[in-house]
Amino acid sequence: MNIFVVNSGSSSIKYQLFKMPTNTPVCSGLVERIGLSNPTITHKVFVDGEEKVIKLTPEELPDHEAGLKEVNTLLTEGELAVIQDPADIQVVGHRIVHGGERFTTTTIIDAKVKEELKGTFQLAPLHNPASYLGIEVAEKIFVNATQIGVFDTAFHQTLPPKAYRFAIPNSYYTDFNIRTYGFHGTSHKYVTEQAADYLGKVESKLISIHLGNGCSMAAVNNGQSVDTSMGFGPLSGLIMGTRSGDIDATVVFYLVNQLGYDIEQVSNLLNKRSGMLGLTGHSDMRDITAAIEQGDEQAKLAYNLYAYRIKKYIGSYTAVLNGLDAIIFTAGVGENDALIRELICTDLEYLGIELDTTANSTRSKGIREISTAKSKVKVLIVPTNEELEIAQQCYGLVS
Ligand SMILES: Nc1ncnc2c1ncn2[C@@H]1O[C@H](COP(=O)(O)OP(=O)(O)O)[C@@H](O)[C@H]1O
Numbered sequence: 190m191n192i193f194v195v196n197s198g199s200s201s202i203k204y205q206l207f208k209m210p211t212n213t214p215v216c217s218g219l220v221e222r223i224g225l226s227n228p229t230i231t232h233k234v235f236v237d238g239e240e241k242v243i244k245l246t247p248e249e250l251p252d253h254e255a256g257l258k259e260v261n262t263l264l265t266e267g268e269l270a271v272i273q274d275p276a277d278i279q280v281v282g283h284r285i286v287h288g289g290e291r292f293t294t295t296t297i298i299d300a301k302v303k304e305e306l307k308g309t310f311q312l313a314p315l316h317n318p319a320s321y322l323g324i325e326v327a328e329k330i331f332v333n334a335t336q337i338g339v340f341d342t343a344f345h346q347t348l349p350p351k352a353y354r355f356a357i358p359n360s361y362y363t364d365f366n367i368r369t370y371g372f373h374g375t376s377h378k379y380v381t382e383q384a385a386d387y388l389g390k391v392e393s394k395l396i397s398i399h400l401g402n403g404c405s406m407a408a409v410n411n412g413q414s415v416d417t418s419m420g421f422g423p424l425s426g427l428i429m430g431t432r433s434g435d436i437d438a439t440v441v442f443y444l445v446n447q448l449g450y451d452i453e454q455v456s457n458l459l460n461k462r463s464g465m466l467g468l469t470g471h472s473d474m475r476d477i478t479a480a481i482e483q484g485d486e487q488a489k490l491a492y493n494l495y496a497y498r499i500k501k502y503i504g505s506y507t508a509v510l511n512g513l514d515a516i517i518f519t520a521g522v523g524e525n526d527a528l529i530r531e532l533i534c535t536d537l538e539y540l541g542i543e544l545d546t547t548a549n550s551t552r553s554k555g556i557r558e559i560s561t562a563k564s565k566v567k568v569l570i571v572p573t574n575e576e577l578e579i580a581q582q583c584y585g586l587v588s
Pocket residue numbers: 198199200201400401402403430472473474475520521522525526
């Protein structure tokens with residue numbers, strides 16, 4: 190069975206084509222810096238154990254639709270085309286960030302589901318409209334395929350009420366489902382399962398730190414998510430590329446009452462103009478580390494804020510779990526930025542976390558351990574693979 194997976198992130202589209210049930214990747218790719226300067230598309234085709242790479246640098250990629258059209262051309266045209274006929278794809282698996290109360294497990298997408306998805310746009314304005322667009326484009330291209338949604342929120346359904354309820358009147362929960370949902374669940378699930386396997390432990394207390402353009406952490410006890418840093422929408426918790434993370438709601442009142450913002454402007458400010466972008470002028474961590482090397486003090490401060498917030502959550506989740514076996518770094522920043530990992534792990538000896546700085550700055554593929562031999566808590570880099578996890582869940586549903 191051919192399963193094509195589309196993962197629409199806020200600034201990127203990742204995709205992979207798998208042959209199931211063998212989990213064999215046929216091709217994969219990454220469309221990066223959507224809506225920013227210098228967008229790139231990296232397309233990899235796997236033939237007879239060899240990897241062939243095509244790199245494209247389009248003039249501009251204003252949105253996800255433009256990105257997906259380029260991907261379609263790569264899949265179907267040229268000598269590295271992997272599909273003769275788009276009808277050969279039986280399933281398209283879509284990453285959908287927000288499932289709300291309505292979607293708690295992997296779901297086949299029909300007209301009714303699509304209509305209900307529109308109701309979630311306000312909850313994840315950077316993501317769910319992009320996923321919806323991905324579904325519409327995929328329906329046109331892969332006319333024979335069953336479209337399936339895999340939700341970021343699903344893995345966090347195990348949160349206990351003490352972790353997911355807000356201290357506002359009960360009716361806001363019972364009537365309007367206002368609660369913490371949590372995101373990046375597909376990634377947190379994948380990397381914590383990989384880590385538990387690596388550690389050879391059935392029972393484990395893990396903190397998963399997903400640092401991409403969006404960033405979140407999860408406390409995972411024996412495979413179950415028990416707390417997580419994103420909330421009702423993917424805005425709270427850690428400092429992100431363009432999102433503020435935790436912020437006192439009083440700021441919103443001030444913006445509206447004193448500065449005359451309307452609510453659209455507030456949303457735009459906190460979702461699209463804040464985080465690292467607001468602090469430094471750049472949302473991409475590579476641009477920020479380059480600025481730090483140039484001696485940019487604002488960039489240095491922002492980098493410190495980013496690490497400090499994560500450190501506070503590590504302390505908090507160690508308390509939640511009443512112990513800790515390993516912390517896991519994953520996603521674009523978590524897997525690649527050695528300096529931020531070092532800053533986060535500095536002065537955490539009391540919690541039993543000791544980084545091996547040489548291992549931390551050595552690059553390699555796959556899972557790796559970057560803590561010292563005597564560190565009580567293991568520090569791991571586990572490359573995420575949301576696409577594989579999505580393909581497996583889709584296969585599980587249709588087979
Ligand atoms: N070599 C690198 N060093 C530092 N940061 C990196 C590197 N490669 C990628 N990144 C960061 O990863 C981010 C994208 O991560 P990713 O997990 O792909 O995010 P998303 O899925 O939210 O689009 C980029 O914004 C960039 O800051």
